Amino acid sequence: MKKSVALALAGLVVFTVVCFFPGAAEARNSADCYGNHSVCRANAFNLDMGWFRTSLYLTVCDVGLGRCLLLA
Amino acid sequence: MKRTMVRPAAFALAAVIVAAVPPSGGSADIRRFTALDVKTDFRTDAEAAFGRPVSISHDTDAIYVVDAEAHEVRAFSKAGVFLGTLGRKGQGPGEFDTPAGLDARDGRLFVADRFNSRVQILDKAGKYLGGFKVPFDPDQIRALSEGKIAVSHLPLGFRGSEPMVHCYSEAGKLLWEAMPSCSSGERTYDAFRNLHVMLGGGRGDLYVVRKSDDNAIRRFDGTGSALAPIVVPPEYAFKSITLPLPGPNRVLKAFCWDAAIDGDRIGLLAPDYTEDGDIGPGRRVYLVGRGGSLDGFIEFPVVVRKIDLDGDAIYAIDDNYNLRVFRTGPR
Numbered sequence A: 001m002k003k004s005v006a007l008a009l010a011g012l013v014v015f016t017v018v019c020f021f022p023g024a025a026e027a028r029n030s031a032d033c034y035g036n037h038s039v040c041r042a043n044a045f046n047l048d049m050g051w052f053r054t055s056l057y058l059t060v061c062d063v064g065l066g067r068c069l070l071l072a
Numbered sequence B: 001m002k003r004t005m006v007r008p009a010a011f012a013l014a015a016v017i018v019a020a021v022p023p024s025g026g027s028a029d030i031r032r033f034t035a036l037d038v039k040t041d042f043r044t045d046a047e048a049a050f051g052r053p054v055s056i057s058h059d060t061d062a063i064y065v066v067d068a069e070a071h072e073v074r075a076f077s078k079a080g081v082f083l084g085t086l087g088r089k090g091q092g093p094g095e096f097d098t099p100a101g102l103d104a105r106d107g108r109l110f111v112a113d114r115f116n117s118r119v120q121i122l123d124k125a126g127k128y129l130g131g132f133k134v135p136f137d138p139d140q141i142r143a144l145s146e147g148k149i150a151v152s153h154l155p156l157g158f159r160g161s162e163p164m165v166h167c168y169s170e171a172g173k174l175l176w177e178a179m180p181s182c183s184s185g186e187r188t189y190d191a192f193r194n195l196h197v198m199l200g201g202g203r204g205d206l207y208v209v210r211k212s213d214d215n216a217i218r219r220f221d222g223t224g225s226a227l228a229p230i231v232v233p234p235e236y237a238f239k240s241i242t243l244p245l246p247g248p249n250r251v252l253k254a255f256c257w258d259a260a261i262d263g264d265r266i267g268l269l270a271p272d273y274t275e276d277g278d279i280g281p282g283r284r285v286y287l288v289g290r291g292g293s294l295d296g297f298i299e300f301p302v303v304v305r306k307i308d309l310d311g312d313a314i315y316a317i318d319d320n321y322n323l324r325v326f327r328t329g330p331r
Helices: A002-020 A030-046 A051-071 B002-020 B187-193
Strands: B031-038 B053-058 B062-067 B072-077 B082-086 B099-105 B108-113 B118-123 B128-133 B138-143 B148-153 B163-169 B174-180 B196-200 B206-210 B216-220 B226-231 B239-243 B250-254 B258-262 B265-273 B279-289 B294-299 B304-310 B313-318 B323-330
Touching (some): A030 A051, A051 B239, A051 B279, B062 B099, B099 B196, B148 B196, B187 B239, B265 B294, B265 B304
Parallel strands (some): B258 B304
Antiparallel strands (some): B031 B323, B138 B148, B206 B216, B239 B250, B258 B265
């Protein structure tokens, strides 16, 4: 049971990164990264999910921001 | 013998006293209502299916729903007839990029055009009447009296505490700011603590309801001066959840999922636990008087996500992102 939950969460995280955080290659500078991050967070809240799930999405947004800033 | 008789009598007397005293705050007075589903053609009209309905508002003869995913506003008659779509994705006048808040007032629509970072004022046909840029991504919007427009935003948490509510003139001049954001250093935690709903009091005043950790509804007059808050009685219970964040336990006390106002009553959509233990929208809207009295609650047949009060009618977005109309009836 725990394994399937962990797998589902991992899938959710990957899905979120792919769907809601534009690729770092599209970001030309750090301003783009912050813009993408803002879109990611707005998407997370607009989905109107439960707060536990939303907090996971927001964490993914932050991870995506860090990744984008490193690669920009 | 005498002592053994006295003890049971004392216990019985105590029990009678306890039973006679109502719970603190007089929760016995809370009235219960049932939301009766009004049949409309909302769900059978393909145009009425929403991607991400984020805001709902009404005026004298229509209901408006913002669909952030479709970048448009959809209008319906109160009888359930789809009237049309306003706006489309873009940056021009009357176009939107992920619209968020909406307020229909005095024949005009005030739209928080989030990623165009601006406020737009439209007529009921969607014609652009005016607007102005703001230095943030606007989230909620309320038209106050005397041409004042309150706009709020959700801070990203990079700049420490900052005001979340900003009041502008229709020409875009900043008049006042209020509601400093929570800033603990854990940005995700703070994001939830800063979630709020803005309500126009109808007398030029503004109400701000935080969605968690605060049972006091903040009030401001038209000049931005803080008025005495409305403290919701403890019978209105919080729902707690621990967020999966690093560091100390990040417990949120969920207060409301959405809120609406109509006349002298404020409706608070109470959050509830989902089957998997998460916090989500619930089926009850608690009615709070402007004086802070907990007057009753309306029980819905389904989970609702967004609410708008209009006399005995309640417009709501249900759990399947459909627009529903309910009437308040006795339980």
